[in-house]
Amino acid sequence: MLVLDAGATAYEASSRATGYLSLRGETPAESPLAQEAEKLWDGLDEELGYPTEWTQKGRIWAAFNERELDELKQLYGTFRKTNVPFEFLSGDDLREMMPCLSESCLGGIWTHRSGHANPQRTSQAFAWAFNDRGGEIREYTPVLEILTEGGKAKGVRTLQGELHSDKLALCAAAHNTLLLEPLGIHFPLAPVRLEALVTTPMPPLFEQAFIGNGLSIRQTKRGNLHMNGGPYEWVDLEIGKEAAKPNTQIVRNILRRAIETMPVLKGAQFLRSWAGIVDMAPDQMTTIHKFDSPEGLVTAACSGHGFGMAPAVGIAVSELLLKGETRMPIDQLSLDRFNKVSTDWRAKRRWEAGQYNT
C-alpha cells in the first residue's frame, strides 16, 4: 500500500481543520456515517498507538440574536430526523454547562455526544500507524494524472514517472475535480480559503465543541483557544502546485466575535493565525464513490467536515477498493446525486474564484 501526498503529511486540510467530529444533524443523510466514525474515535488512540487529543464532551450550536435563534429552532427540526440525542436548551442552560458563555447567548442545540481532537496530531497518528503496519507514504509527490486503460484503473503519473496499480483511492479534496475531469467525470467541488487562529493558553474554560456567533471555538488540551470562521473566499487550485493560503485583516473581526461570545477572552492574547483550503460540494455533504468505469477507482471528499468523519470514511474507501462493497452506511453519498449539477454550477452559486462573502 502506497500513499502519495502532494506535500507533507497533515499539511493541507488537517492544518486548517477545527478538529470537530460533527454528527451531522444538519445533513441527516450523512449522520449514520458520522456515528460510525464516533464509535471508531473512542478507541482511536489505542488502535493507532499515538495521541489524538480526542475529547468526547459534547457539542453546542448557540444563537446570539433572535434571528439566529429562529433559524436554529427551524434547523432543530432537521436535527431530529437523526437518531442522535439532540436537545434544544435555553441560554441559561448552556451557560450552566459553559460558564464562560456570554449573557447574549439566547439558547441553542446541544448533544452530549461527539467531540473534538487535534487534527495535526491525529493525521500524523494515522500516518505513523500506517508506517508501523508496513505502509509507505511518499510526500511531496503530487499526482499529475490518473491513468486508465480499457475501462480500468492503471495507475498515476507523478513528476518521478508512472506508478502502476489497479486499485486507486483518490482523496485529494478539491484536486479530485481536476484529476477526474480528463476522465470525463464531473466531481463538483469548489475550493474555498478560510482563516483560523489561536490565542495564548487560558485556564480550563470548556471542553465542548462550540459553534456560535459565526465561529467554531474549542479549547485545546494545552489551553489555547482555537477558532475559525468568517467570509469565504473562493479560489482555484492547480494540479501539482501548493496553494497559497494567506491571512487577511478579517482575523480582527474573528477576535471581536470571540470576545462577544466569551467575554473572558478579553484577557487572552492573539498568538497565531493561518488559513487553509476547504473543498465544498454543492450540498456540503460527504461524497464516497466507487466507479464502475474506470473499475478499481474510488474517490472521496467531505465538504469541510472530513476530519471527524475520517475514521469511517477510511474504512468505507478501503472496503470499496478491496472488496467492492462496504459495511459503512454510504448509500446516499455517492457521486450520482450530482448527475443534474451542471458544469457551471460554481458560477451559478457565485462560488467562483475571487468571489467573497457569498
Added chain:
Amino acid sequence: MQGKIVVVGASAGGCRVALAAQAAGHDVTLVDEHPQAMKDMSFDAPWFYGAGLPSALLNDNSIAQAVLEGSPELIECLESGVDVRVSTVLWGAFRNGPNSVNVGRPRVGLVNRDGNEILEHDTLVIATGVRDFVPSFKGWELPGVFGGKAGIAMLDLYQVFEGRKAVVLGTSELALRFIRSALARGTEIVAVIEAGQEVYAGPEAAAWLAERGIPVHLRHVVHEALGKTEVSGAICVSLDGDATFAVDCDSIAVAIATLPNIELPAAMGCKMHYDPGLASWVPEVDARGETSLESVYWLRDDASSEALLASIKGETNADRFPPHAAQTQPTLDYIKTWISALHESGGDDVNICQCETVTRGEFCGIAPPSYLGQGLRHAQSPIVHSDAARAPRINQDFMKRMTRVSMGHCQGKRCRDEASIALALRFGVDPDAIRPASYRFPLRPIDLALIADDDESEDIRLHWQMWPYETRQD
C-alpha cells in the same frame, strides 16, 4: 518607489529611508516597536531581555525620552514631519495576491497600547534589524540571563542595567560591544566563554581583551547558570577533558550572534533563500532591496539602504551598488559550534523551549507534550519520505506541531533557530534542507481587547458564514 510609504524599523537605515522619501514628497509613516511595554519585552523579541527586567523600565516617560535621545535620526524624522509611530507593533501586512484578491490597497495592521489601526499604503520598507540569538543551557530561564543586544540596550539606551559581575558567552563583535559598554558603566567582566578555538572577533579583539586582563576561556561553554531566583554564578566546562570551574556573577550575557528579523517578509510570502553568512532564511531582493512582492523592500542592514536611497532621490543607476558581499566567517558555522558544544556538554535534559517546557531530548525524539500523558508506540523519525528533488528533508512545522517547541507565547522567537540547527546536527541534514517553521501573523502576541475589530462593516456582518449554514444558499 511610489505613493504612501510605510517604513517599519527606526534604525539609522530605516530613518534615512523615511527622511529621503519624505523629502521626495511622499507621505511617510515610520513604525517602531521600541520603546516596548515591559510585558512585551518579556517575550524576548526582538531583543532577549530574559526574565530579569529592571523595574526602572516601568518608567515609560524616561524610557521614551532615552529612546528618542538615543536616536538623532528619529528626532530628525519627527522634526521633518514624518508620521512617526513609536511603541507601535506592525503585527500584520495584507495585500492582494494568489487566493486573496479582496484586500484592496495593501494595508498593514498597527497596534499600540491604546488600540489598533489598519493603515493603507502603496510601498512597504522593512528595516526591522536583528534580534538576539540565545541558545539553551541549564538555568537559562533565570533572571540575569540576557542577549547581547538586550544587554547593550539596557546599558546604553535605557541606562537601567543593574548587573555588577557579568559572564559573557561569545567573542563576536556583539560581545565586544557589550563588554565595552559594560566596562564603561563599571560592570566587571568576570569571564568570557568561547566555544571555538580562538576569539571570533579576531586577534586584535583578543589583544584588547588581554590588555584589560579579562579572562577569556577558549574551548569552553557554560554548563549551568546557578541560582534559585536569579543568577548567582555559572559553572563552565572545558570542551577538552570535562574540567569545570565556577564563577560568581549576577549576569550572563549571551552575545554569540544576532539574526535578522525576517518574520514580516516571511509571513507576507516573500520568496526566501537560506544565507549561511547570516545563519538565516532571508528574502530574495534585487539591488534596491525589492523583494519578490512588488513595492515591498527589505533592508538587510543599515548599509544596504544606499541603493534604495539613491533610487528615492531619482538616481537610476542602482547597479553601481555592489551586491552584498558574502561574510568571510559564516555566522552559521559559529552558531553550529556553539549549539553542538552546548548540546554535547549539557546533554538532552535541558529545556530547549521555555514557553512549553520541552527538553532537547524530548524535542529530537518527537515526544508528545507531557500534559497528554501519552508516548509514541514506536520511535519515529522526522525525516521526510520523498524522492522528489524539491522536498525538504525535515519540516520544522511538523516538529513544532508534534512537540510544541516554538508554539508558545514567544512564538518561537527564543528557540526556533536552535531547534532547527539541533535537527540539522542530530539528523545530519543541511540547515537549508529544513523547511523552516512558518512565521504567522500577528508578529507579536497582542491582547485580544486591543486587536479586536470594532468596525465590522454591514457587508462583512451580513455575509459572515454562520455554521451550521456553512454557506449561504442565495
